[in-house]
Amino acid sequence: MTLQFSLTNTAATDVDSPCIVVGVYEQAVLGSAAEAVDRATGGLIRQQLESGDISGKAGSTSVLFAPPGIAARRVLVVGLGAQKSFDGARFQKINIEAARALGRLPLSAAVSYLTDVDVPGRDAAWRVRVAALASDFAAYRYTATFKPRDKPKPAELATLAFAAGDEAQAALEQATAIAEGVRFARELANLPPNICNPAYIAAQAQAFADLHDKVSCQVLDETQMAELGFGSLLAVARGSANKPRLIALEYKGGEPGDKPYAFVGKGVTFDSGGISLKPGPGMEDMKFDMGGAAGVMGAFVAAVKMGLKRNLVCVVPSVENMPGGDSYRPSDVLTSLSGLTIEVLNTDAEGRLILCDALTWTAKTYQPHTIVDAATLTGACVVALGKHASGLMSKHDDLAAELLAAGEETLDRAWRLPLWDDYQAQLESGFADVANIGGKTAGAITAGCFLSRFTDGQRWAHLDIAGTAWEDGRKGMATGRPVALLAQWLLSQSEK
Structure with a gap:
């Protein structure tokens, strides 16, 4: 299934989606979207960090179900690794891992706020383009030579929105x-x-x-x-x-x-x-x-x-x-x-x-x-x-x-x-x-x-x-x- 991409300006706390994706660095440093979600949910993400259920290790993923205080039904928290060494290659990796994690969930749509993460020397258009390509790469499935399956498949990720303004629209179309x-x-x-x-x-x-x-x-x-x-x-x-x-x-x-x-x-x-x-x-x-x-x-x-x-x-x-x-x-x-x-x-x-x-x-x-x-x-x-x-x-x-x-x-x-x-x-x-x-x-x-x-x-x-x-x-x-x-x-x- 080919992913369909779009952009959104809606805040992470307000977007009505089966799942939103936010990022957390090591040493319990939260990205801007994760910080907003944490405040709205009464410190839910920080509680998970303190308990060790969320590590912040680059590419690690954790799912919070039905968190109170926000419109989304799930929050996928993705580890960003060490903040001081965060770069473009790491950004690509975390978007691949996020898409893989989304693919394991029974949902057809999600909104990613990983594009809000600061990547030194890269603008919003670059972040959206790389995030979209990384997500599509992870979502690809080879099925051409397998026997067709009779039983119905669970919902698959079909649409993915990225947090960005209109300045990234051309980059999204290119991606x-x-x-x-x-x-x-x-x-x-x-x-x-x-x-x-x-x-x-x-x-x-x-x-x-x-x-x-x-x-x-x-x-x-x-x-x-x-x-x-x-x-x-x-x-x-x-x-x-x-x-x-x-x-x-x-x-x-x-x-x-x-x-x-x-x-x-x-x-x-x-x-x-x-x-x-x-x-x-x-x-x-x-x-x-x-x-x-x-x-x-x-x-x-x-x-x-x-x-x-x-x-x-x-x-x-x-x-x-x-x-x-x-x-x-x-x-x-x-x-x-x-x-x-x-x-x-x-x-x-x-x-x-x-x-x-x-x-x-x-x-x-x-x-x-x-x-x-x-x-x-x-x-x-x-x-x-x-x-x-x-x-x-x-x-x-x-x-x-x-x-x-x-x-x-x-x-x-x-x-x-x-x-x-x-x-x-x-x-x-x-x-x-x-x-x-x-x-x-x-x-x-x-x-x-x-x-x-x-x-x-x-x-x-x-x-x-x-x-x-x-x-x-x-x-x-x-x-x-x-x-x-x-x-x-x-x-x-x-x-x-």
Whole structure:
């Protein structure tokens, strides 16, 4: 169920709601809304603090039922942690935990006063946007491949209001659009590979285009790509019964003559590694190897829903990488769409092989203002940055700064890695223009260096989201990153 958001100016003591949400710091320091509720209820919150039933620990939650003196039927008290170290990341966390706690209660509506909490350096609009995105993230449920349940479900949270004035209305509308893009990306990435194959992604793109007047969709099949010379992409797809697709969404939100911004996303719907077969344990996570495709498509959805005054294209090369009698092999030499030849040293370094042709085609077809690609590209990036930051590479300092700033604004953060020519030597080949891997060291960077050879003359950046696109564990879900980062970057560009 998608959450519906709104704003309210009604005081916490007066709002008629099944539940209100207020915050309490450690050391029994109450937020402004919690203080007002405490006074109206004769010190109920402070009594709970003194008894130890409420701790104030960051993310902890407690429910007070039918408190006297206020109109709400419940009060959800959320711990804010230490006041002196409270920051934006903590604010995001407490809103996620609050939404999870609300989801466990049998109610359909609530009002959150966490947006009244002071976050150093952040205004009300920022607080509302982050709170809405965090709440929607927590409210997401994957149900697509479960057996439908016959018994009636209890009430589920459907509407959530935030305490803020009209100055935050635009931010709330932006958050609603971005949340829709995040959900689109998460749902697509969470689907199993027997459903979400290249043809399915193409169908989802076409279905979205059919619903929006300013959006069009073009899909190239393997025959059309072969005629154009997609030698690198098609080699990766050869071992699979599921045929590849190149998907191009176009949004005409700007002036007719304006160059479009372009997203390119890696869409490997399942990555077995090919002939360079991956180890069995953990291979099930390789359904998420189309996280880059899901991310750029989600950002495209967000941009359309926000009605941004910019032209935008979203290109997704989509394949399945499987071992088979016709699979490409280590030592094969491929001829890419650009004409550069590539020596294959490892068939599990396939993402860059489909991206290089897609980047070449995007540049030639659209002459874009800027290209940003997103890909679950390298395990090396996970080793370097873990699950917290996406790896960012670009030779354009201004573009890198814009993307980093967008990540900080949305807390969908990235960290810049070097893209120096010093690393290019690792990609030298004795049999082709370039090798597809650069050896054991600097794997994320050499992958970026490989892509840079196909973006010469373009204003381009690369996001390696291998560590951030999904959560760990057997029940780990897709995160929808970097939808928020890319959507915020486009929003910033449209405001120039």
